[in-house]
Amino acid sequence: MVLRHLAPVLQDGIAVIVAAKGIERVTGLFLHQVVAEILPASRPLILSGPGFAQDVIKGLPTALTLAATTLDEAGRWSQDLSGPSFRIYASDDIVGVEAGGALKNVLAIACGIADGRGLGDSARAALTTRGFAEMVRLGRALGARRETLTGLSGLGDLLLTCSSHQSRNYRFGLAIGEGAAPASACAAVEGVVEGMTTTAIAWQLSRERNIRAPIIGAVHAIIDAGAEPGKEIARLLRRPVRPEHEDEEN
Amino acid sequence: MVLRHLAPVLQDGIAVIVAAKGIERVTGLFLHQVVAEILPASRPLILSGPGFAQDVIKGLPTALTLAATTLDEAGRWSQDLSGPSFRIYASDDIVGVEAGGALKNVLAIACGIADGRGLGDSARAALTTRGFAEMVRLGRALGARRETLTGLSGLGDLLLTCSSHQSRNYRFGLAIGEGAAPASACAAVEGVVEGMTTTAIAWQLSRERNIRAPIIGAVHAIIDAGAEPGKEIARLLRRPVRPEHEDEEN
Numbered sequence: 001m002v003l004r005h006l007a008p009v010l011q012d013g014i015a016v017i018v019a020a021k022g023i024e025r026v027t028g029l030f031l032h033q034v035v036a037e038i039l040p041a042s043r044p045l046i047l048s049g050p051g052f053a054q055d056v057i058k059g060l061p062t063a064l065t066l067a068a069t070t071l072d073e074a075g076r077w078s079q080d081l082s083g084p085s086f087r088i089y090a091s092d093d094i095v096g097v098e099a100g101g102a103l104k105n106v107l108a109i110a111c112g113i114a115d116g117r118g119l120g121d122s123a124r125a126a127l128t129t130r131g132f133a134e135m136v137r138l139g140r141a142l143g144a145r146r147e148t149l150t151g152l153s154g155l156g157d158l159l160l161t162c163s164s165h166q167s168r169n170y171r172f173g174l175a176i177g178e179g180a181a182p183a184s185a186c187a188a189v190e191g192v193v194e195g196m197t198t199t200a201i202a203w204q205l206s207r208e209r210n211i212r213a214p215i216i217g218a219v220h221a222i223i224d225a226g227a228e229p230g231k232e233i234a235r236l237l238r239r240p241v242r243p244e245h246e247d248e249e250n
Numbered sequence: 251m252v253l254r255h256l257a258p259v260l261q262d263g264i265a266v267i268v269a270a271k272g273i274e275r276v277t278g279l280f281l282h283q284v285v286a287e288i289l290p291a292s293r294p295l296i297l298s299g300p301g302f303a304q305d306v307i308k309g310l311p312t313a314l315t316l317a318a319t320t321l322d323e324a325g326r327w328s329q330d331l332s333g334p335s336f337r338i339y340a341s342d343d344i345v346g347v348e349a350g351g352a353l354k355n356v357l358a359i360a361c362g363i364a365d366g367r368g369l370g371d372s373a374r375a376a377l378t379t380r381g382f383a384e385m386v387r388l389g390r391a392l393g394a395r396r397e398t399l400t401g402l403s404g405l406g407d408l409l410l411t412c413s414s415h416q417s418r419n420y421r422f423g424l425a426i427g428e429g430a431a432p433a434s435a436c437a438a439v440e441g442v443v444e445g446m447t448t449t450a451i452a453w454q455l456s457r458e459r460n461i462r463a464p465i466i467g468a469v470h471a472i473i474d475a476g477a478e479p480g481k482e483i484a485r486l487l488r489r490p491v492r493p494e495h496e497d498e499e500n
Contacts, residue, residue: 050375060370061487065494087487089494120310125300125410129402136400150386150400151494152379159409160375237311237337244315244339244401 003038015077016042017066021101022198028205030098043069045077046094048101048153050160052167056086063087065153067097089152096148099139103216104158105195106202107131109173110215110236111162113222113229116177123237127215128162130236134213138202141209169195173219177233182223200224253288265327266292267316271351272448278455280348293319295327296344298351298403300410302417306336313337315403317347339402346398349389351407353466355445356452357381358411359423360465360486363472363479366427373487377465378412380486384463388452391459419445423469427483432473450474 010016016039018031029037035044049064056062066081066088068074074090082088091097110131111124132155139149148154161167165174172193175185186193203220206213218236221227260266266289268281279287285294299314306312316331316338318324324340332338341347360381361374382405389399398404411417415424422443425435436443453470456463468486471477 050379051372052370055370055372058370060368061373061376062370063372063376063487084488091494118310120302120305120308120312121410121414121416122301122305122313123311125406126311126313126402128409129300129400129406132405133400148494150379150383152376155382155405156375156379159378159413160371163409163413164371166371237313238334244341244398 003035007039007041010039010041012041014042015045015068015073017045017047017077019047020194021048021098021105022194023098023102023201023205025197025201028201030095030102032094032098043073044094045074046097046101047088048097048157050152050156051086052160052164054166059085061085061087063089063152063156065089065091065097065148065151067091067094067153069094091148091151091153093145093148095142096139096144097153099142099144100135100149100151100154101157102194102198103135103138103202104154104161105169105193106199106216106219107135107158108161108167108169109176109193109195109199109219109223110233112167112170112173112175113177113219114173114233115170116174116179117230117233119233119237124162127236128159131162131215132158134206134211134215138206138209138211138213138216141211142205168193172196176222176229195219196223253285257289257291260289260291262291264292265295265318265323267295267297267327269297270444271298271348271355272444273348273352273451273455275447275451278451280345280352282344282348293323294344295324296347296351297338298347298407300402300406301336302410302414304416309335311335311337313339313402313406315339315341315347315398315401317341317344317403319344341398341401341403343395343398345392346389346394347403349392349394350385350399350401350404352444352448353385353388353452354404354408354411355419355443356449356466356469357385357408358417358419359426359445359449359469359473360483361412362420362423362425363427363469364423364483365420366424366429367480367483369483369487374412377486378409381412381465382408384456384461384465388456388459388461388463388466391461392455418443422446426472426479445469446473 032044051062078088218232301312328338
């Protein structure tokens with residue numbers, strides 16, 4: 001990992017702002033934990049939220065979340081990095097910001113698959129809503145606060161990623177929905193598809209913690225176990241008709 | 251009101267399923283309360299949620315919420331009305347389902363305005379997320395349950411309506427964002443723009459109950475008080491940089 005090369009040159013206590021998203025596949029560690037392990041002298045911060053690089057470059061309004069161990073530190077960096085159209089809001093819920101950012105990529109793949117199969121706007125809205133409930137359940141089990149998951153870096157990034165062709169995770173799902181095999185869908189999307197590697201570990205974590213996450217499970221079955229996308233998505237959308245919030249803690 | 255003509259012919263205790271959305275402008279009453287007043291012999295149910303009529307007609311998968319006074323009654327109707335692709339989930343939170351359905355229309359106008367001004371996907375995602383927080387705050391003050399607002403009829407319908415040209419409320423906002431006056435924007439959108447009449451009363455209710463709702467306030471200023479859309483939206487997107495969830499109950 002390239003980060004390791006930084007270890008000898010970093011001053012003690014220097015801030016390292018992580019802009020990647022995911023959960024380490026083998027260990028289940030969040031990125032701030034990976035950074036703390038590899039660069040023990042650093043103080044990791046997490047920048048996450050609904051902002052496509054292209055929008056930022058064009059100077060369009062963007063609002064992101066920056067998380068640090070203390071609100072004071074997050075606030076200082078937010079002030080320093082914000083501009084008139086690039087706004088950063090401070091948080092001290094590092095796990096919450098990381099959980100939302102990682103899990104929304106998995107759900108974006110699901111929405112891409114549904115769109116690739118031409119299921120329509122209404123189906124995608126239902127899928128995103130049920131996906132958000134999974135993000136909240138699993139995120140909270142991992143230690144995230146509810147308000148963080150409901151904020152910019154959770155819900156905000158989820159709904160941006162689940163509906164935009166600018167998202168690589170969404171485009172990856174779209175190609176699968178249109179019939180491509182996961183490997184060729186991945187090759188067709190230029191750049192890293194972060195949700196691909198997050199899916200397996202997210203599914204594993206939800207099983208270990210006994211969290212109901214049928215959408216994450218369906219994505220895992222499709223991209224990691226060769227399940228047929230049409231069948232998996234149809235199954236999700238035809239859950240038995242029952243009270244909407246039965247057995248949910250919400 | 252045409253409903254009044256039904257009063258003499260309705261059998262006692264007959265179910266009336268309301269598919270409209272809104273809050274009565276002068277009284278602040280929800281539609282189930284209006285129906286109960288005009289048709290006292292009826293039992294009003296509310297059908298709401300993310301489903302465009304066109305998607306339903308095409309047989310695409312749709313998931314809606316049906317609310318009644320008891321889960322038992324909602325459940326029976328949900329079973330009877332559901333089909334393989336048209337799924338209805340039962341709820342006994344009538345106020346919650348109505349609050350979400352009414353308020354999302356106001357927020358869809360805001361998103362339309364932002365898109366009409368070309369502010370980009372990232373800005374719309376931030377606006378929808380902050381708008382959802384307003385829906386939750388005001389909805390809860392009006393008696394809605396959190397899980398209903400986070401479900402299909404609240405969040406689900408919000409994100410469908412805020413991002414789709416199929417929504418009249420969104421198209422109304424879009425025309426305003428592109429420079430049309432509210433009256434001509436309304437004329438250009440064929441059909442009823444439910445959010446237009448809901449905006450003023452939603453803003454009034456939020457002021458009466460001391461609920462922070464800057465997005466609803468901005469839409470009200472633009473469509474009811476002639477405020478300049480560019481200025482209002484810019485003000486929303488340039489809130490001071492501060493902790494994301496400061497003073498929120500969330």
